[in-house]
Amino acid sequence: TALTIDEVKIELGYSLLSLINDLEGRRLTDQVRALRRSLAQEYGFVMPSVRILDNMRLGTQGYAIRIKEMEAGTGEVRLGSLMAMDPAGRQVELPGEHTREPAFGLPATWIDESLREEATFRGYTIVDPSTVLTTHLTEILKENMADLLSYAEVQKLLKELGTEEKKLVEELIPAVVTVTTLQRVLQSLLREKVSIRDLAAILEGLAEAAPHTTSVTTLVEHVRARLARQLCWQHKGDDGALPIVTLSPEWEQAFAESLIGPGEDKQLAMAPSRLQDFIRAVRDVFERAAMSGETAVLLTGPQVRPYVRSIIERFRGQTVVMSQNEVHPKARLRTIGSV
Numbered sequence: 001t002a003l004t005i006d007e008v009k010i011e012l013g014y015s016l017l018s019l020i021n022d023l024e025g026r027r028l029t030d031q032v033r034a035l036r037r038s039l040a041q042e043y044g045f046v047m048p049s050v051r052i053l054d055n056m057r058l059g060t061q062g063y064a065i066r067i068k069e070m071e072a073g074t075g076e077v078r079l080g081s082l083m084a085m086d087p088a089g090r091q092v093e094l095p096g097e098h099t100r101e102p103a104f105g106l107p108a109t110w111i112d113e114s115l116r117e118e119a120t121f122r123g124y125t126i127v128d129p130s131t132v133l134t135t136h137l138t139e140i141l142k143e144n145m146a147d148l149l150s151y152a153e154v155q156k157l158l159k160e161l162g163t164e165e166k167k168l169v170e171e172l173i174p175a176v177v178t179v180t181t182l183q184r185v186l187q188s189l190l191r192e193k194v195s196i197r198d199l200a201a202i203l204e205g206l207a208e209a210a211p212h213t214t215s216v217t218t219l220v221e222h223v224r225a226r227l228a229r230q231l232c233w234q235h236k237g238d239d240g241a242l243p244i245v246t247l248s249p250e251w252e253q254a255f256a257e258s259l260i261g262p263g264e265d266k267q268l269a270m271a272p273s274r275l276q277d278f279i280r281a282v283r284d285v286f287e288r289a290a291m292s293g294e295t296a297v298l299l300t301g302p303q304v305r306p307y308v309r310s311i312i313e314r315f316r317g318q319t320v321v322m323s324q325n326e327v328h329p330k331a332r333l334r335t336i337g338s339v
Contacts, residue, residue, distance in 0.1 A: 005069050007048035007148060010137065011055035013062040015079060019130050020052055028052065031134040039141060043190065044197030045153055047141055063133055065140050067147065072140045075102035077129035081110040084124040092124055102132065103139040143317075146187035154183045157199055165200045172203060176210045181219070188220040192309065192320070194227065195234070201226050215264035217306050225302075225325040232331035235297050235320055241334040242327070245285050247300040247308065248338050251278065255304040268307040278339075279315055285337045286319060296336050297322050 010032075012019065019028040032050050040046045058064060065073045076099075077083075084092045085101060085108045092098075096111035111119060119126050127135070141148070158169055158179075173179060185206065186196050196202060205226035209219050224231065237243045258270035270278075282298070289296045297320045300308050305323035312319050327333065 006051045006066070007068060008050045008141070009066040009069070010050060010052045010133070011058060011064045011066065012052065013058035013060045014054065014056060015060040016063060016077065016129075017054055018079065019133070027128075028130045028133065031130055032137065035134055035138055035141075039138070042197075043145060043193075043195045044199065045149055045157060045186075047145075047148055048150075050137070065137055067140065067144045072144065073102065073136055075133070075136055077132050078110040079129055080113065081129070082113055082116060082119070083108050083127045083129070083132050084111045084115075084119045085109075085127070086124055092119075093122070094119060094124075101127075101135075103136040142193060145190040145193075149183065149187055149190060151179060151183055154179055154186060157196075158182075161199060165203065168200070168203050168207060172207050172210070177206050181210075181214075181216065182206070184216045185219050185223060188216065189223070189227075191313075194224070195230065198227065198230060213264055217266075218264050221302060221306060221323070221325070224323070228326045228328040228331075231322060231326050232328045235295075235322075236331075237294070237334070239334070241332040243289075243294050243296040243334050243336050244299045244322075245289065245296045245337045245339060246335060247298060247304075251281075251339060252301050252304060254278075255307055256301075259304075259307065266307070268310065275311060278311065281339045282312065282316065282319075285339050286316065289336055294336055298339065299324065299327070299333075 029052065032052070036047050036050070055064065059076065061076045061078060063075055063077065064071055078097065081096070083099075083101065084094060084096070085106055086092055089106060091107050092109040092111070094109060094111050094115055096109040096115075098107070098109050100106065101108040116126060158173070161169060173182065185202070189196055189202075202223050205223035206219060208226075209222035213219060232242050235242055254270070254274065255268070258268055258274075259266040260269045261267045286296065298308070298312065300321060300323055302323040302325045305321055309321040312321055
């Protein structure tokens with residue numbers, strides 16, 4: 001009906017309709033289906049289905065990705081061409097149309113399909129148009145997972161639990177935790193790209209903490225500590241160790257002293273100039289780490305973690321912030337810097 005909104009929608013310009021209509025064109029629909037499957041395996045819930053339709057107002061080779069009718073990303077692809085990228089981030093040295101890869105903004109070049117072998121020989125990454133679009137969709141879905149986890153989907157996840165967990169659900173919901181509170185906890189986890197596949201562990205964490213607090217922030221922090229093994233495994237480097245940047249005692253204290261408000265529902269009230277100093281310090285350390293090929297985690301004290309993260313997500317959304325409580329006893333740490 002006219003009142004229902006599409007959760008996720010891809011709109012295609014006129015020339016791109018062949019991505020879904022021609023003989024090879026089931027490519028895009030197949031890729032989107034495979035993407036929803038792999039995200040469900042990785043993050044523990046099924047994303048809403050994706051509607052693909054035409055939009056004559058777009059440029060002929062343009063596309064738009066919408067989440068709940070709001071534009072979340074746009075781009076252009078060149079049918080009959082391939083996108084070539086240099087893994088080192090340099091400009092591709094082949095004839096073609098220079099552009100940027102839409103999901104990550106890296107320099108790229110649309111090259112003719114006849115140059116495929118030459119590009120492979122030079123070690124470039126080569127991607128076809130429908131994969132460019134699917135990669136962009138993947139990143140947008142990951143950014144918006146929290147908003148796509150509906151109340152109905154949470155109820156479905158609870159229904160699908162095994163018999164053992166069912167007992168826990170009966171004791172816990174709705175007497176101790178409402179489905180809405182559970183939804184908010186799961187959304188907070190997904191907002192930081194934490195998988196909710198281990199729903200049993202999440203429910204056990206809630207069963208421990210919920211009798212003592214109604215604060216969603218406190219509940220989330222307790223659940224994250226229960227997921228320590230998963231968090232450490234997810235972010236470990238190639239050498240098996242967790243690369244960390246520590247938060248200095250000075251900043252730890254500065255954050256702790258800037259928390260105001262009653263009980264557990266604290267707000268961060270740090271002077272804007274101090275926040276700017278913090279942002280500069282974080283940028284500095286993490287950009288240096290990135291130069292040497294490291295993707296590090298910022299490690300903080302448990303009291304300040306959610307507040308540190310709330311600042312970092314505004315300017316470095318991809319940076320993971322973990323508290324000491326989330327470090328599994330068996331995890332190996334490798335310190336690469338300090339803020």
